Amino acid sequence: MFTLKVIKVFSAAHNLREYKGKCEKLHGHNWKVEVEVQGKKLGRSGMLIDFHDLKKKVEDALAKLDHGYLNESAPFDKINPTSENLAKYIFASLNRHLPSAVCRLSKITVWESDTACATYKE
Numbered sequence: 001m002f003t004l005k006v007i008k009v010f011s012a013a014h015n016l017r018e019y020k021g022k023c024e025k026l027h028g029h030n031w032k033v034e035v036e037v038q039g040k041k042l043g044r045s046g047m048l049i050d051f052h053d054l055k056k057k058v059e060d061a062l063a064k065l066d067h068g069y070l071n072e073s074a075p076f077d078k079i080n081p082t083s084e085n086l087a088k089y090i091f092a093s094l095n096r097h098l099p100s101a102v103c104r105l106s107k108i109t110v111w112e113s114d115t116a117c118a119t120y121k122e
């Protein structure tokens, strides 16, 4: 089994509802998103999936979030834009665009700071 990882960063603002603490106020993060895919069989090129292609798909999945106020757009107008919920949302968004015959998404990790992250996998 091969595992590939790419990392992309996006910037966005949010605030947490039903939370008592600093994060209930509007603030921003540079979110670091780690994307891991797995597959067993390499193509003729010796690659599972081209890093360039994978990064493009991740960029596309994050484009809607980048430089936005997360609380304003679905599903974060209803659910809290926590690192946990972002990881699950990005997993679902990206999973739709991966070539499932080649590789599958294994996990998404979202870092909201250098020392705090959440991982989602199915």
Ligand SMILES: [Zn+2]
Binding pocket: 014, 023, 027, 028, 029, 112
């Ligand atoms: Zn925050």
